[in-house]
Amino acid sequence: MESIITIEDAHTEHQGFIRRYIFSTDHKVIAIQYLITALIWALTAALLALFFRTELASPGAILTPESYNASVTMHGAIMIFWVAMPLLIGAFANLCIPLMVGAKDMAFPGLNMLSYWVFFISSIVLFSSFFVPGGPAPFGWTIYPPLSADPRFTGAKMGGILFLFALILEFASMLMGGINYITTTINLRTRGLSMMRLPIIVWMQFIAALIFLLSVTPLVAGVGFLLLDVIVGTSFFRVTAQSQGDPLLWQHIFWFFGHPEVYVVLIPGLGIIAEVFASHTRKPIFGYKSIVYATIASAILSFVVWGHHMFVSGMNPSLSYPFAVTTIAISVPFSVILVCLALTLWNGSIRFTSSFLFALGSFVAFIIGGLTGLFLGAQVLDVYLHDTYFVIAHFHYTIFPSVILASFAGIYYWFPKMFGRKMSESWGKVHFWGTFIGFNIFAFPLFFLGIAGGPRRYYDITHIDYLRHFQWIHVLSTVGAILLIASQAPFIINFFVSIFKGKQAERNPWKATTLEWLAESPPPHHNWNGMVPIVVNDPYEYSPEEEREDFKPQGILISREEVFREGTDAPIGKH
């Protein structure tokens, strides 16, 4: 049986370039494919943001109202669906789950490859929508009908159709990924790795995949029906002479997905923060079980809060009370998670690497986002703040830390594992401070614009009397956005230079405990070079008293014969 494995591994070593790097079934290659595609999209969406922020700072300068609408829509949609999802779910779940559970690959490697390529096709479809007559979809990333259901309103028929098609493909791709993540976590854990010994990020990815699976599926059907409205002319979501559709129905379907979705992209980000905190403070995660149970609780609650997006939509007002209560309630489990993370920092011997700085920045910024969410969750205040820049600021304070800052923490942290080399720390710190300061200059002033009543989506506020003297906030915010985007230059250079010229990384550059650091950097196809990782410890045994080193790795690598000899429950010889 040993010989069979050797033949199999030797075979994969000699795959051609295309099988190995393009149509690869290797989860690490797929993770890198997702990562790079997402970073390209992030840059595209950031440039769109640059356009319309410049526009808001000096109205009429570079965009027409129509192209302003389109850039705002595409910025939001791309950042959520083509950046956040492939970064956190596509790249990090693919990279982490098989390595951290000690598997050779995902449960269904072929499906995994298909997932990326469906995502790639959806990217192409979306990208092509920029170049059709009428321009890309301009109806806002929430796709509210009747604006989206009837092309006569916007004049962007083809752009809208392509956008909706791309969305369905993207959902399908992420669902295929999700099936893999869930099955792999349930079924391919190595010996000794019980669920309560999983690293936090695997738990987070597992729960996020479950939330996504159960929330996006109704929206898949909803988008299909919206497409029927646009193409065939049915009236599920619009009102015509013959037939009474229901525009509010779309909002229910969309937010039934939309709110769990923000947790889908938040929870894996918290997972990355937890991994980085533990290894950089040399302390076990504080309250492992509390974090796991709190995440499960928030996942369940996330399905019953969607109405807080619809307090002013014309939904029955008495419904707003239960939704306000659940929304305030969901802050409890998240407070538990954040307090546990904060207490992990307490008395740690912290190493301030770029990765840790990003994790800490993400943690701090997210607290601002979380606290301002309470204002919007209470329906009395929301009626006033709804559709103002307060919402924009709150949203960016939640999504930006959990998606962008946490992903950067993850990229700096796992870069040695992905590419076998290290990124430059000094450039990493330049990148962090530019990003963090730029982001705060961009987002924080918008809270005040929102409280002053500044409505979102407006092309030009200088025509409005009560807002005219707040134009400086837009200018300041745009300056922050420019600093934020310019600060990505050191990252891009650092990233690509380090792939080829970075310092060689050893197996475990951060002296971390979890299983992925037992593998080579980068791990070969099937990860373990014919060895088998066996879990012997809890995931975060840092600074144990009796040990000479300041950490105990979660597992050990043993040879296949040893597994066969030692375990009565190891049926490995059957293969």
Added chain:
Amino acid sequence: MHQLENTNVGIESLESQSAVGQSSVGIPSSKVGMWVFLSGEVLIFGGLIITCVLFRLSYPQWHEFSGETNALTGSINTFVLITGSFTIVLAHKMVDERNLRSAYLYIFLTIISGLLFLAIKAIEYAGEIEHGYGFHSGPFWAFYYGLTGFHAVHVFTGTVINTVVLILISRKKKPGNPGSLVENAGLFWHFVDIVWVFLLPLFYLS
């Protein structure tokens, strides 16, 4: 770790992804994956059916339209689908008993039941369109065509899956455990069947 008899562990090429070559919970990964997939499918149809029920409650004239659909062909189709579910269960039983010849026959019958269902559905659609009821004729007909059409796509997909399974297990070189393949195809087929049991009262009897 969990004790595991490896004799019934699904498709080996999938199982061997686990470094120690075993399933952590003792269920083949392909089956776990199928259940995960079906839980998503339940939410798709669940959302659609709930939406449909809400529309039905706010449209008192709904029952006039549902009187226009052909309850007879609807009932015949229910019978056809449930028979198909029965034969795929028998096919799984026959595979387990190593009686492959009967298994081929039962899978073939399941494929026929799917095709028969689609044929009857097509005749039904043709009749309704002839009476002037299209996608545009109000919410009932939009939901009717939308949901039954989406379901028909699933019946078609299930039939393709069953055909592929039949080809795979009847070839000399087996890709893995045929029992696992038939079981997973059967799970999907039962799901398609159950959805129809919800659609029938919604569009034919309400």
